[in-house]
Amino acid sequence: MEGDLLVYGAYGYTGSLITERAVADGLDPILAGRSAERVEAAATERGCDHRVFSLEHPTVVERMVAGVDAVLNCAGPFEDTAEPLVDACLRAGTDYLDLAGNVDVLEATAARDAEATEEGVALVPGVGFDVVPTDCLAAILHGLLPDADELTIAIDGLGTFSPGTVKSMLRGLDRPGAVRRDGRVETVPLAYKRRTFEFPTGERTAVTVPWGDVSSAYYSTGIPNIEVYAGVSDRVADALERTRRLVPVLAAGPVRRAAEAVAGRVVSGPTADERAGSETHIWGEVVEADGTAARARMRTPDTYDLTTATAVEAARRVLAGEASDGFQTPASAFGPEFAEAFEGVEREILTEPEPERVTQ
Numbered sequence: 001m002e003g004d005l006l007v008y009g010a011y012g013y014t015g016s017l018i019t020e021r022a023v024a025d026g027l028d029p030i031l032a033g034r035s036a037e038r039v040e041a042a043a044t045e046r047g048c049d050h051r052v053f054s055l056e057h058p059t060v061v062e063r064m065v066a067g068v069d070a071v072l073n074c075a076g077p078f079e080d081t082a083e084p085l086v087d088a089c090l091r092a093g094t095d096y097l098d099l100a101g102n103v104d105v106l107e108a109t110a111a112r113d114a115e116a117t118e119e120g121v122a123l124v125p126g127v128g129f130d131v132v133p134t135d136c137l138a139a140i141l142h143g144l145l146p147d148a149d150e151l152t153i154a155i156d157g158l159g160t161f162s163p164g165t166v167k168s169m170l171r172g173l174d175r176p177g178a179v180r181r182d183g184r185v186e187t188v189p190l191a192y193k194r195r196t197f198e199f200p201t202g203e204r205t206a207v208t209v210p211w212g213d214v215s216s217a218y219y220s221t222g223i224p225n226i227e228v229y230a231g232v233s234d235r236v237a238d239a240l241e242r243t244r245r246l247v248p249v250l251a252a253g254p255v256r257r258a259a260e261a262v263a264g265r266v267v268s269g270p271t272a273d274e275r276a277g278s279e280t281h282i283w284g285e286v287v288e289a290d291g292t293a294a295r296a297r298m299r300t301p302d303t304y305d306l307t308t309a310t311a312v313e314a315a316r317r318v319l320a321g322e323a324s325d326g327f328q329t330p331a332s333a334f335g336p337e338f339a340e341a342f343e344g345v346e347r348e349i350l351t352e353p354e355p356e357r358v359t360q
Helices: 013-024 036-046 058-066 078-092 103-110 113-119 132-144 163-174 213-221 234-242 244-251 253-266 272-276 303-319 330-334
Strands: 005-008 030-033 050-052 070-073 095-098 122-124 150-156 177-181 184-188 194-199 202-208 225-231 279-287 293-301 346-351
Touching (some): 005 013, 013 036, 030 036, 058 078, 070 078, 078 095, 078 113, 095 303, 103 213, 122 303, 122 330, 132 330, 150 194, 150 213, 194 279, 213 330, 272 303, 293 303, 303 330
Parallel strands (some): 005 030, 005 070, 030 050, 070 095, 095 122, 150 225
Antiparallel strands (some): 177 184, 177 225, 194 202, 202 225, 293 346
């Protein structure tokens, strides 16, 4: 493998899994982050080079990423880390990937498309669970019904969380809900809508969530109206609706920072055995204006195990020059079938339009 990969946030829960996989796959990554002690320990354990730097000084960040071919950002919350690393990569001519699943972060990265194209830099955010399988499923459904103007994605089985994921969720309370209408991202209340979906495990209540596909699926498919749902119990759905008025308090800086600190101390991330016993189900539907619909489902292994595999493979493909310059989603960079290249991912078409309507 030619080219150097720098993994920023290499010692966090997900970053550690990814660096271990990257080393096993022969990528020889440079490990990086702001904590000298933790970076050095991770690099020593895996026999990797390392760099220690925060993201507070742009000239330092640029210098640190200038000598590598690609940066994989694993350090959440991405609301804090994506912009300074993207800025540095654009100035240095270094390709950029991350694990972001936040609507606003993805929208901000997408807005750098023209700049990245001019600089010859590939920007490929969302190369983890949220967004890879859902983005690919959306692109596959769009291929079945290319004139669709509505997309619905529902996800069930999200039972494992790392400290970084919890912190990102807390940081996202500034936009408690989001949908895309007529091509524009709109803020909506927490648990704005409630629906029931048929997953392989049975019917499941789900509520709207402001997750990455509200952004990424639009750029992968061009579909102007998008809603994303997460499966929850009816009790949780009721509780979310009742606590809408508390969101401004929870999102306030002091309260949120205190909650993030607690998450960092008490949330450790799932064990290997817990990940092995976890799987996730995704339901997707696209609909045309006349009501013609196509539906599909996808099953994936644990979100962190899949993220580890997809992030490392995405980095490998970017290093190999397989991603075009500019902003790319996983599906636009690597194709709609990208998610199905990984062990444990299975797709099922539930409903498809008449054969003459299908785009090959």
